[in-house]
Structure formats: structure tokens, C-alpha cells
Amino acid sequence: MARYTRLTEPIALITLNNPPVNALSSAVRSGIVDSVSQALKDDQVKAVVFCGENRMFSGGADIKEFSGSMSGPPLVRMIHSIEASEKLMVAAIEGVALGGGLELALGCHYRVANTKARLGLPEVTLGFLPGAGGTQRLPRLTGITAALELITTGRQISAQEALQLGIVDQVTEGNAVQAAMELALSVIGQPLNPRRLSLRPPVWSADVDSVCEVALARVKQHSRGAMAPVACVQAVRAAAMLPYSKGMEKERQLMDTLFRSSQARALQYAFFAQRNAGKWSLPNGARWNNTKARDVQRVGVIGLGTMGRGIAVSLVKAGLSVVALESDAKQLESGKKAVTAMLQRDAQRRGVGSPLHLLTFALSFHQLKDVDLVIEAVFEDMNLKKRVFSDLCKVLRAGTLICTNTSGLNVDELAKVTDRQHLVVGMHFFAPAHVMKLLEVVYGSRSSPEAVAVAMALGKRIQKVCVAVGNCPGFVGNRMLKLYMDQSLYLLEEGATPEQVDQALEEFGFAMGIFKVADLSGLDVGWRVRKASGLIGPDIDPVNPSRWRLGQRYCPLPDMLCQQGRFGQKTGRGWYLYNSPGSKEAKPDPEILNFLEDYRLKYGITPQRISSQEVIERCAFSLANEGFRILEDGIAAGPEDIDVIYLFGYGWPRHRGGPMFYASQVGLSVVLEKMEHYHRIHPDVPSLEPSRLLRRLVAEGSPPIQQWRNHIKNLHSQL
Numbered sequence: 170m171a172r173y174t175r176l177t178e179p180i181a182l183i184t185l186n187n188p189p190v191n192a193l194s195s196a197v198r199s200g201i202v203d204s205v206s207q208a209l210k211d212d213q214v215k216a217v218v219f220c221g222e223n224r225m226f227s228g229g230a231d232i233k234e235f236s237g238s239m240s241g242p243p244l245v246r247m248i249h250s251i252e253a254s255e256k257l258m259v260a261a262i263e264g265v266a267l268g269g270g271l272e273l274a275l276g277c278h279y280r281v282a283n284t285k286a287r288l289g290l291p292e293v294t295l296g297f298l299p300g301a302g303g304t305q306r307l308p309r310l311t312g313i314t315a316a317l318e319l320i321t322t323g324r325q326i327s328a329q330e331a332l333q334l335g336i337v338d339q340v341t342e343g344n345a346v347q348a349a350m351e352l353a354l355s356v357i358g359q360p361l362n363p364r365r366l367s368l369r370p371p372v373w374s375a376d377v378d379s380v381c382e383v384a385l386a387r388v389k390q391h392s393r394g395a396m397a398p399v400a401c402v403q404a405v406r407a408a409a410m411l412p413y414s415k416g417m418e419k420e421r422q423l424m425d426t427l428f429r430s431s432q433a434r435a436l437q438y439a440f441f442a443q444r445n446a447g448k449w450s451l452p453n454g455a456r457w458n459n460t461k462a463r464d465v466q467r468v469g470v471i472g473l474g475t476m477g478r479g480i481a482v483s484l485v486k487a488g489l490s491v492v493a494l495e496s497d498a499k500q501l502e503s504g505k506k507a508v509t510a511m512l513q514r515d516a517q518r519r520g521v522g523s524p525l526h527l528l529t530f531a532l533s534f535h536q537l538k539d540v541d542l543v544i545e546a547v548f549e550d551m552n553l554k555k556r557v558f559s560d561l562c563k564v565l566r567a568g569t570l571i572c573t574n575t576s577g578l579n580v581d582e583l584a585k586v587t588d589r590q591h592l593v594v595g596m597h598f599f600a601p602a603h604v605m606k607l608l609e610v611v612y613g614s615r616s617s618p619e620a621v622a623v624a625m626a627l628g629k630r631i632q633k634v635c636v637a638v639g640n641c642p643g644f645v646g647n648r649m650l651k652l653y654m655d656q657s658l659y660l661l662e663e664g665a666t667p668e669q670v671d672q673a674l675e676e677f678g679f680a681m682g683i684f685k686v687a688d689l690s691g692l693d694v695g696w697r698v699r700k701a702s703g704l705i706g707p708d709i710d711p712v713n714p715s716r717w718r719l720g721q722r723y724c725p726l727p728d729m730l731c732q733q734g735r736f737g738q739k740t741g742r743g744w745y746l747y748n749s750p751g752s753k754e755a756k757p758d759p760e761i762l763n764f765l766e767d768y769r770l771k772y773g774i775t776p777q778r779i780s781s782q783e784v785i786e787r788c789a790f791s792l793a794n795e796g797f798r799i800l801e802d803g804i805a806a807g808p809e810d811i812d813v814i815y816l817f818g819y820g821w822p823r824h825r826g827g828p829m830f831y832a833s834q835v836g837l838s839v840v841l842e843k844m845e846h847y848h849r850i851h852p853d854v855p856s857l858e859p860s861r862l863l864r865r866l867v868a869e870g871s872p873p874i875q876q877w878r879n880h881i882k883n884l885h886s887q888l
């Protein structure tokens with residue numbers, strides 16, 4: 170797993186060989202140790218160059234090994250002996266040098282990188298720190314400030330930036346191995362001690378404490394409750410204060426704590442869940458690896474509202490040619506201005522040429538006749554969408570796919586009005602569509618596997634994290650969100666305040682509590698949906714609205730707020746108070762507290778003291794409980810898909826893995842017991858009843874989350 174090649178010059182080449190990313194598995198580490206010892210024994214060899222197979226240096230330690238018992242030579246010791254070696258060691262970096270890969274390179278005496286290479290220490294994103302000396306060697310090269318930024322964020326940098334920071338010694342447009350050999354030949358014989366980073370003194374400076382304080386405040390604000398970024402700051406601080414060996418001791422202590430933490434398990438789970446989501450499968454057996462996606466070059470986008478604009482921008486940025494259509498000249502003009510400005514700003518920021526030549530604006534459906542795929546992004550109204558779909562069929566070529574950007578409408582019902590039900594899929598983008606990473610690709614009962622493959626491939630091309638989901642109201646994300654929102658509202662009725670609920674959720678790790686999110690999105694959006702679905706109508710008393718609709722408990726509080734014109738940030742008032750319409754700083758509103766008190770009095774509700782624990786249990790466990798129902802119904806293929814949707818679309822804290830992973834960590838029997846408890850107290854909320862799958866998994870001994878798919882398969886085969 171590491172190939173040793175003796176070159177004609179006095180140089181040996183050690184090639185890491187573990188495709189696809191040359192992860193430093195136990196076999197690779199053994200191969201490196203054996204190869205280094207071979208080079209050291211050969212008197213003719215004066216220098217060693219390290220490189221990776223397929224022009225990929227290394228993606229770091231093998232993350233799969235972290236869940237089992239570690240074997241093979243420890244990375245720390247291996248890197249230390251490379252650095253301590255009396256022979257010259259040079260890293261030739263192509264592709265990526267990440268995590269342990271970069272730490273290996275930092276143990277070498279010189280580093281050469283190809284211009285396209287990317288370098289970084291992303292361990293923090295996996296719940297720990299660069300524990301193979303990275304926290305001690307990097308600051309000794311770059312200084313504290315840069316090292317803190319790189320290590321606490323895990324940001325990947327270009328070879329050019331690495332050169333500026335002193336992380337690499339040379340950047341080449343050509344072959345990095347060739348350049349590394351040339352460099353080796355030019356420095357063979359020079360003293361190696363100045364090149365051994367571990368021999369450098371601590372990088373102390375008078376402002377270390379304040380720099381670390383600022384970094385600590387930043388990481389605490391950005392990654393609420395995450396342990397790893399805090400530990401990263403502590404480890405880098407040690408590099409400033411302590412000699413290398415003591416700093417390494419600190420690194421090891423911190424690493425030991427992090428390594429055993431549930432946060433690290435959650436983050437590593439999230440890493441693989443994200444990659445698994447692309448490996449979609451449909452209930453009929455079609456899968457990512459048995460279905461071919463045909464190529465898409467030209468895409469039509471219908472509707473240039475907020476969503477359509479973001480979608481058009483994402484497509485153009487990925488190099489696709491786009492025809493953007495609006496229904497009248499005025500809307501077209503304002504959409505055109507917005508899209509053009511967004512693309513120009515982006516090109517300027519990235520220092521690339523403007524891609525506007527890829528964009529055509531149109532008012533007539535006929536201009537869509539040559540596109541390969543259409544994404545309809547008109548207003549969320551079934552009748553309007555149906556009209557658009559049937560008009561489209563009159564102009565599109567026979568094989569053109571029609572995708573609908575909807576957050577929950579029935580894809581089958583829409584497909585029925587077309588002449589190509591097999592070519593209709595849903596594409597649920599999240600706002601703003603050019604920023605948010607998640608894309609739910611919704612297959613209807615008639616969608617062909619090829620259509621799903623095309624939509625998934627297109628999503629990947631525009632750099633979305635795509636998850637294939639079945640067709641049901643709200644799909645996966647919004648179907649679960651409804652229950653989460655319901656619970657938050659019931660908590661208000663029962664005695665909580667919006668700030669209390671939000672604070673509990675933010676302490677749990679959400680970037681924003683649910684009521685702040687609602688204010689940001691606009692309360693009128695849900696109000697319109699509830700009106701359209703008949704939950705609010707002329708027969709409902711607007712002053713004393715009923716708390717019972719469609720046979721279950723209903724909370725009319727959001728409707729009452731909307732009647733007062735409290736639509737959230739846009740009107741300066743919602744669940745919170747804002748300085749002015751559009752302002753973002755949410756302040757508790759005494760009016761809301763009085764309003765809630767009056768409401769409880771009016772309906773005879775005795776307010777209870779609601780603990781943060783109850784907020785989390787009712788919100789998070791309700792999400793997971795609905796997730797189990799979604800798995801039962803076959804709407805998501807596995808728990809990982811649900812978790813990816815919540816991580817990338819709904820701000821679920823990554824260090825908690827996702828609602829399904831969280832349930833597995835808390836313990837399924839605990840979740841079951843709590844759901845039974847809350848359902849007993851609130852029998853008028855049917856969704857609190859524990860799902861069949863949850864009960865079944867508990868009855869079967871609460872298997873680990875990785876095994877749930879088998880249990881679900883058995884459940885389906887028995888239905």
C-alpha cells in the first residue's frame with residue numbers, strides 16, 4: 170500500500186497507494202514505515218520523495234478505521250521518525266494533502282506542491298484536532314494567527330496561499346514529483362536541523378493570549394456547543410507557550426478526550442452519510458450504479474422570483490446554458506437585473522470572467538423548445554403549476570425532463586397533466602437556492618430511474634448535496650418540520666416564551682431557534698399555505714379561533730399574529746420585535762408576552778414551567794419519530810438520508826449527527842419511553858404516538874443505526 174521505487178539519482182520514491190484518496194490506513198502506514206527503513210538502509214539513497222498514486226497526495230488518516238480498534242504503526246510516531254531521519258525527506262503534493270496527509274508532509278524537510286493542489290487540516294470537521302503533530306508543527310511554520318484560523322475552521326487552501334503562508338517551499342505548474350526531485354538534488358547535504366519543525370522553539374509573542382481569546386470567542390459563536398474547535402485553540406496555544414514535546418503531550422490529551430466523544434462519532438457519521446446520499450436507490454431496485462444519466466447542457470428556468478433567480482445563478486455558475494423565462498416584461502426585467510448582478514458579483518469575488526453569455530432571458534415558452542431539462546419555479550400553487558406544465562408539453566421536445574421546484578406539492582398530480590409522466594421529478598431547492606447546499610430530488614410513482622439519475626447528476630454538478638426522496642406532502646424535510654413547528658407552538662400555549670424555546674434550541678446547537686427562523690422566512694408564507702389547505706377559512710371565528718381542526722389539536726397563534734400584520738422581520742414584528750422592517754436583530758417583545766398570557770387565560774390554559782430538556786425532547790424526538798414513519802413509508806431509503814436533509818437544509822447542528830443519529834445516541838428505548846410519556850399527556854396530538862418502526866427497533870434490541878436499513882427491509886417485506 171506504499172510502493173518503494175529506487176530511482177537512478179540518489180533518490181528513492183515512496184508512493185502512497187490506497188485509492189481513491191490514498192488515505193493513511195494501517196496498511197499504508199506499514200508500507201511507509203517499511204519503505205523508509207529500506208531507504209535508510211540503502212547507502213546510495215541520499216533523499217526520499219513522498220507522493221501519492223494517481224496524482225493525489227493523501228486525504229489523510231483513514232476515517233473508516235476510527236470506528237474500530239486501531240492497529241498498525243501509529244501516525245505520530247511514523248511522522249516523527251520521518252522528520253528525525255538523517256536522510257532528506259521531501260513531500261511532492263498533488264491533488265490534496267489533507268489532515269494526516271498534510272501532517273505527514275509537515276514532517277518532511279521540504280514540501281513542493283502543484284499549483285492545483287489543495288491543502289488543509291480538516292480534522293475539526295470530524296470532531297477532533299490534527300493529532301499527528303499538526304497543532305504543534307503548523308504554528309511553528311505560519312505563526313499563531315494563521316494556524317488558528319486554518320485549524321479551527323478546517324479550511325482548505327490553494328498551493329499559492331500555502332506558499333505565501335510558508336507551508337510549502339515551492340509551487341510548480343508541472344509535475345510535483347519531478348520538481349521535488351530537483352529540489353532534493355539541489356539541497357542534499359545541507360543541514361537538516363533547521364528544517365525539523367519540532368526543533369523550533371514555541372512561537373510565543375506578547376499578544377498570544379488576546380489572539381487566542383479572539384479565536385475562542387469566534388469558534389464559540391460559530392459552532393455552538395462543538396468541542397473540537399475549542400480544543401483546537403487550546404492545542405495551538407500550547408504551541409505558543411510550550412516546547413514541542415510538552416505541546417505534543419497537550420495535543421494527545423485533548424485528542425484522547427475528543428476521540429472518545431459522541432460529537433466525533435456524530436461528525437464522522439455525517440461525513441459518510443453525506444457521501445452515501447449520492448448513492449440513491451428507489452423502491453423498484455433502480456440505483457445510482459445501475460442507471461445511466463444522460464447529459465444535460467441547456468436548462469430552462471421558469472419563474473424568476475427568489476427561487477428561480479437562485480436556481481438560474483447556480484446553473485450558470487456550473488457552466489450550464491440557461492434560458493430564464495418570465496410571464497411579463499416587468500418581472501422579466503427585474504429578474505434579469507437581479508440574476509445579472511448576482512452573477513457579476515460572484516465572478517468578481519472569485520476573480521473569474523463573467524458567465525453572462527450562458528444566459529438568455531425569454532418571455533415565450535417557444536424559446537424553451539431546445540432545452541434538455543426545465544426547472545419550473547413559479548409560485549407554490551398547484552393550479553398555476555399545472556397550467557405551466559401543460560403549456561410546456563406543447564413546445565418541449567419529446568425527451569425533455571420537466572422538474573418542479575416545490576416544497577411539498579404532489580409531484581404525481583402535476584405529472585398527470587403532462588404527456589411524459591416518467592420524465593417528471595420534483596426538485597426541492599432551499600432558499601436562497603444559490604447558497605443552500607441541499608436539494609431533495611423527489612421521485613413520483615411514475616418517474617423513471619433515468620429521470621431521477623439526470624436530476625441527481627444535475628444537482629451534483631451544481632454542487633448541491635442531493636437526496637432522493639419519495640413523494641408525500643412535504644417530502645422528508647418539510648413533513649418532519651411541521652411536527653417540530655407544532656411542538657414549538659404547543660410549548661408556547663403551555664407556558665413557554667419564544668425566547669425560551671429558541672434559547673434551548675440554540676444551546677442544543679441550532680444556529681437559530683425556530684421562532685427566529687420563522688420571523689426570517691416570513692409568517693405569512695405558512696399562513697397562505699394554511700388558508701389554501703382549508704385550515705383557516707370563513708367558518709373559523711377570527712377572535713376566538715378553535716384549537717381543534719381536522720380531528721386534532723391545532724394552535725392558532727401564528728394565524729392570530731398574521732391577522733395583526735406581524736409577518737416577522739419584513740414587517741419589523743413577528744415572534745420578536747425588530748428596530749425597523751427588514752432589520753435582523755431580534756428582541757423579545759413584551760407585547761407578545763402579554764398576548765400569550767391573554768391567550769392562555771382566554772382558553773383556560775394554566776401555564777406550566779417548561780424546561781429546556783422538555784423543549785429538546787419534544788422537538789427533537791418528534792422529528793425523529795416522524796423520521797421513523799418516513800422510513801416505514803419508504804419515503805427515504807435510510808436514516809442517513811434524513812439526517813443529511815436536516816444537516817444541510819434545516820440547520821441541525823452537525824456535531825449531533827442529525828435527528829435520527831441523535832435518537833440512536835440518546836438510546837431508542839429512551840426516545841420510545843419519552844414519546845409514550847408525552848403522548849399520554851397530550852392524547853390530542855396523534856403524531857406524538859411512537860411510530861411502529863421505533864417500537865420494533867426497540868423490541869429488536871435497539872440495533873446500531875448502520876443496521877436499521879436491514880430492519881426496514883424486513884418490515885417492508887412483511888407488509
Ligand SMILES: CCC/C=C/C(=O)SCCNC(=O)CCNC(=O)[C@H](O)C(C)(C)COP(=O)([O-])OP(=O)([O-])OC[C@H]1O[C@@H](n2cnc3c(N)ncnc32)[C@H](O)[C@@H]1OP(=O)([O-])[O-]
Pocket residue numbers: 189190192228229230231232233244245265267268269270291292295298299300301441444445
Ligand atoms: C491521529 C489522527 C490525525 C489525523 C486525522 C486525519 O487525517 S482525519 C482525515 C482528515 N481528512 C479529511 O477530512 C478529508 C476527507 N475527505 C475529503 O475531504 C474528500 O474526500 C476529498 C477532498 C479528499 C476528495 O473529495 P471527492 O469529492 O473527490 O471524493 P469523495 O469525498 O466522494 O471521496 C471519495 C471516496 O473516498 C472516501 N474518503 C475520502 N477521504 C477519506 C478518508 N480520509 N478516509 C477514508 N475514506 C475517505 C469517501 O468516503 C469516498 O468513498 P466512497 O463513497 O467512494 O466509498
